[in-house]
Amino acid sequence: MNVRARVSGVVAALTAAVLLAGCGSPGPAVPDLSGPLPAGPFPAISTGDLPDAAPGEVHLFGLNDFHGNLEPPTGTNGHIGPYETGGAAYLAAHLARLRAKYPAGAVLAAGDDVGASPLTSALFHDEPTVDFLNSIGVAASSVGNHEFDHGVTELARLQHGGCAADGCTPGPRFTGAAFRYLAANVTDPAGNPPPGTTPWTIVDVGGHKIGVVGTVTPDTASIVLPDGIRGYTFADETDAINAAVPAMKQAGAETVVALLHDGGAQNTHGGPVDPNGCTDISPTVTALAHRVDPAVKVLITGHTHQWYNCAIDGKVVTQAASYGRMITDIALRFHDGTVDAKAVNRLVTHNLAPDPATAKTVAYYAGLADPRAKQTIGTATAPLPVESSPGGDSPLGDVIADSMLAAMAPQGAVAAFMNPGGVRAELSDGPISYAAAYAVQPFGNEVVAVTLTGRQILALLEQQWDNVSKPAVLDIAGLTYTYDDSAPKGARVLQDSVRIGDAPLNPAAEYKVATNSFLQAGGDGFAVFREATGTADIGPADLDALAAYLKSAGPIGAPPPRVQRR
Numbered sequence: 001m002n003v004r005a006r007v008s009g010v011v012a013a014l015t016a017a018v019l020l021a022g023c024g025s026p027g028p029a030v031p032d033l034s035g036p037l038p039a040g041p042f043p044a045i046s047t048g049d050l051p052d053a054a055p056g057e058v059h060l061f062g063l064n065d066f067h068g069n070l071e072p073p074t075g076t077n078g079h080i081g082p083y084e085t086g087g088a089a090y091l092a093a094h095l096a097r098l099r100a101k102y103p104a105g106a107v108l109a110a111g112d113d114v115g116a117s118p119l120t121s122a123l124f125h126d127e128p129t130v131d132f133l134n135s136i137g138v139a140a141s142s143v144g145n146h147e148f149d150h151g152v153t154e155l156a157r158l159q160h161g162g163c164a165a166d167g168c169t170p171g172p173r174f175t176g177a178a179f180r181y182l183a184a185n186v187t188d189p190a191g192n193p194p195p196g197t198t199p200w201t202i203v204d205v206g207g208h209k210i211g212v213v214g215t216v217t218p219d220t221a222s223i224v225l226p227d228g229i230r231g232y233t234f235a236d237e238t239d240a241i242n243a244a245v246p247a248m249k250q251a252g253a254e255t256v257v258a259l260l261h262d263g264g265a266q267n268t269h270g271g272p273v274d275p276n277g278c279t280d281i282s283p284t285v286t287a288l289a290h291r292v293d294p295a296v297k298v299l300i301t302g303h304t305h306q307w308y309n310c311a312i313d314g315k316v317v318t319q320a321a322s323y324g325r326m327i328t329d330i331a332l333r334f335h336d337g338t339v340d341a342k343a344v345n346r347l348v349t350h351n352l353a354p355d356p357a358t359a360k361t362v363a364y365y366a367g368l369a370d371p372r373a374k375q376t377i378g379t380a381t382a383p384l385p386v387e388s389s390p391g392g393d394s395p396l397g398d399v400i401a402d403s404m405l406a407a408m409a410p411q412g413a414v415a416a417f418m419n420p421g422g423v424r425a426e427l428s429d430g431p432i433s434y435a436a437a438y439a440v441q442p443f444g445n446e447v448v449a450v451t452l453t454g455r456q457i458l459a460l461l462e463q464q465w466d467n468v469s470k471p472a473v474l475d476i477a478g479l480t481y482t483y484d485d486s487a488p489k490g491a492r493v494l495q496d497s498v499r500i501g502d503a504p505l506n507p508a509a510e511y512k513v514a515t516n517s518f519l520q521a522g523g524d525g526f527a528v529f530r531e532a533t534g535t536a537d538i539g540p541a542d543l544d545a546l547a548a549y550l551k552s553a554g555p556i557g558a559p560p561p562r563v564q565r566r
Contacts, residue, residue, distance in 0.1 A: 040082045041272035046347045047097040047327075056335045058206040059102040060257065061095060062320055062328035062343075063138075064110035064302030067146065068117025068129040069323040070362045072350070077323055077425075080307070081272060085325035085347050088132050088362055089354030094327060094346065095136050096355060104206025106139040109179075110302035110319075111216055111261030114158065115146025116424050116442045119369045119435050120362065124169040128365045130158055132358065134178040139203045142214025142259035143183045143194075144302060149443060151228025152194040155181065159196030170368060182214025182259060185240035188231050200244045202251050208334055211253030213244045213296075217262040217303055222467075223421060225445075226521045237262060238291040245293045255332065255339040256296045260288065263301035263319045266308050275326060275345040278310035289313045297341045298330055309345050316341040324348055373435035378550025381557040384427040388420070388473065391483075391563035392464075396440065397423045397475025398559050401514075403549035404542070405477040408449040408514035411537040415478035415500050416514040417460070419524050422542075423475070437546055445516035447539035450532035454507040457500075460528040461493045467525050473563060474526075477514075482564040494566070516542050 053059070072078055072087030079085060099105055113133060114126035121129045133141070147155050157164065161176030168174070184199035193199055200213040215237040221229065241258050248256055264282025266273050273279075288299060289312035298316045305322035320326035330343045384396040397418050405416035425439040452460070461481065465471050471485070482497035498505040515529065522530045539545065550556065 038082065042081060042274040043276070044081075044083055044347055044349075045276065045344055046349045046351075047094045048352075050097070050101040053102055053104075053331070054333055057104075057331050057333045058208055059098065059105040060205070060210075060298070060330040060332065061098055061105060061107045062110065062300040062318060062330060063091075063107065063324070064261070064300065064320055065112040065144070065305055065322035066109070066114075066129065066133075066324050067112055067322065068114050068121030068126050070120050070128060070132060071118065071366060073118075073323045073325070078325070080275060080321060080325050080347055083347055084350050086323045087348070087350075087354070088324060089356075089359035090350055090352070091324040091327070091348050092132075092136050092355035092358040093352055094348050097352075098327070098329060098346075099137075106203050106205045106210075107137050108203075108212060108257065108259055108300060109133070109138055109141035110259045110300045111142040111144025111214070112146045112302060112322075113141055113144070115144070115149045119373050119438050120366045122438070122442055123369045123372075124365060125154075125164045126158070127169045127174045128361070130177050131174070132361070135358065135361075138177075138179040140180050140182055140201050140212045140214065140259070141177075142261050142302075143181050143186065143197060143216045144261040145216060145220040145223055147181065147216075148220060148224045148229055151225065152232065153228075155194055156196035171364070182212065183216065184213050184244050185215040185218070185235040185237050186220075187233055187235070194232065199240070200248055202248065202253060205332075208254050208332075209252045210332070211245070211248030211251070211256040212259060213241050213248065213256065214259040215240050215261065222523065222525045224523070225518050226523060238288060241296060242291075242293045245295050249295065254334065256293070257298040257300065258292060258296050259300050261302045262288070263304045263306065264308075265304055265306040273307065275307045275321070275347065276309040278308050281308055281310055281312075285310065285317055286312055289315050289317050297332070297339055298343070300328060300330075307345055309343050316343045318343050318345065320345055369435075373433065373438075375434045376431045377434050377437060377547045378432040378553075379555040380427050380429045380432055381555045383429050384556075384558055386423050386426045389561035389563070391561050391565045392471070392473025393475045393561055393563045394420060394423065395558035396427060398477060398562055399549075399556060400441065400542070400546060401475045401477035402553075402559070403546040404447045404514040404516065404539075406549050406552070407447050407539045407545040408512075408537065411449045411539070412512040413449045413478075413514040414511055415457075416476065417519060418475040418516070419519050419526075420472060420475060421524060422516065422518065432550060434547070437550070438543060441543050441546060443518065443542070445518050445542045447514060447542055447545045448517055448520050449512050449514045449537040449539065450520060450529065451510050451512050451534050452528070452532055454505045454509050454511065456528050456531055457505065457511065457513070458493060458495060458498065458507065460526060461498070462490055463526050463528060465489065465492060472524055476562050480562045480564075482566055484566040497564075512537075514539070
């Protein structure tokens with residue numbers, strides 16, 4: 001069942017109340033909280049003291065990985081170092097400052113604008129986030145892998161508007177993104193991009209034509225639901241960017257900006273990470289800059305949720321964290337037939353008044369989601385972290401696997417597998433709210449049970465080292481084993497150590513195992529699931545399974561590791 005259906009009983013009343021509250025006077029003025037930022041481990045640059053633009057200078061304001069965080073994110077996700085950051089109303093306020101100082105400007109985004117979003121956005125199919133991005137004047141965005149979470153059909157709806165399959169969101173009719181989604185390296189067999197997208201576009205800023213091309217990590221092919229992207233190829237990003245440059249130049253582009261939903265990180269060896277530093281940057285970032293056509297002056301990256309500001313091979317290469325916590329302010333200066341680029345990563349701090357119109361809209365959707373969000377569905381006796389144990393499985397991931405096994409045990413399931421990338425947040429000790437559980441599992445997958453032989457289970461475990469990005473140790477229930485990651489490929493799992501329940505694994509026997517629909521379809525490269533025999537048993541939504549488990553199990557703690565590394 002779609003999450004929105006669970007709040008249908010309260011939506012009508014809340015909608016009426018909020019709309020009535022929105023009529024008449026604009027409400028009390030928001031106090032001006034402008035002031036200096038406290039000292040920290042790196043220079044905290046925000047928007048309080050903006051320099052004048054040089055002659056011939058225009059500005060681009062880069063965002064990435066917003067993930068529908070309309071409300072200020074909490075915990076470590078709501079900070080850059082010691083500074084509280086993020087939230088749509090504060091992001092809009094900082095952008096207003098930038099636009100006032102640099103009216104020749106445009107907002108660009110590097111993907112994952114939506115997807116894996118908090119309830120305030122996700123409950124309404126991320127339509128409130130797209131409307132917010134329209135309101136701040138986003139001119140173009142690359143697709144990210146999360147734009148494909150619900151397949152190319154839903155991506156086209158986000159672009160063009162209209163109601164979702166389960167009905168229309170409260171409020172004004174959704175009209176889609178006013179900006180263009182760019183997908184230069186995503187094509188069908190005929191070479192066409194996904195419906196509603198285009199490889200590149202031209203943005204006119206201050207009378208200058210700027211070519212903007214967008215790409216997404218090729219890993220997308222293995223980290224989203226395969227059925228939603230079937231038939232599409234995710235090709236090399238720099239090849240796609242370079243192939244688009246001649247067409248953009250022919251269309252009048254004076255320079256080119258690449259929006260890449262891919263990136264890396266600084267390595268400060270445990271020290272503070274300066275938002276405007278480029279310390280020991282990942283080789284992947286350097287390789288992107290070296291391989292891209294010299295006509296590309298700026299690479300706005302994303303995907304890794306990191307921050308850096310680099311000058312590599314005559315190009316500016318940046319990333320601005322995630323969740324609306326930072327804006328990359330890029331100055332392009334056109335002079336003497338050349339273009340110079342420089343950038344500053346500016347923190348979206350809370351030491352100024354939030355934008356009132358944005359705050360009002362966010363409060364409207366938060367009010368609709370609030371009754372469901374605050375419902376208590378369980379209790380944790382200790383924190384349940386996402387961080388892996390020495391063997392690779394995580395306490396919270398194993399609890400989710402427990403919930404899938406419990407959901408499918410009536411159908412005969414004896415073990416369960418959970419992909420670690422599907423666990424998006426930790427749970428604190430104490431009461432567990434529906435919103436907290438949703439933040440952990442926001443994708444809406446179904447729990448399923450399939451039949452695998454013992455030999456196939458061994459092959460499945462070996463596929464953990466075939467992941468395109470890095471080893472992906474599955475979280476598990478009903479199963480224990482030991483591995484040696486220094487052993488030869490295909491022999492890392494110690495077969496004699498694998499036990500299901502209290503019995504050694506029998507390679508010739510058949511076992512019914514639970515998982516989610518993403519893994520069942522071969523997601524994250526676990527193709528063995530597609531070799532399952534017979535018809536899959538379909539269970540509840542993954543979040544419903546977790547809620548039912550938390551209710552029936554009573555207070556839960558962190559389980560001991562189930563995977564051992566030799």
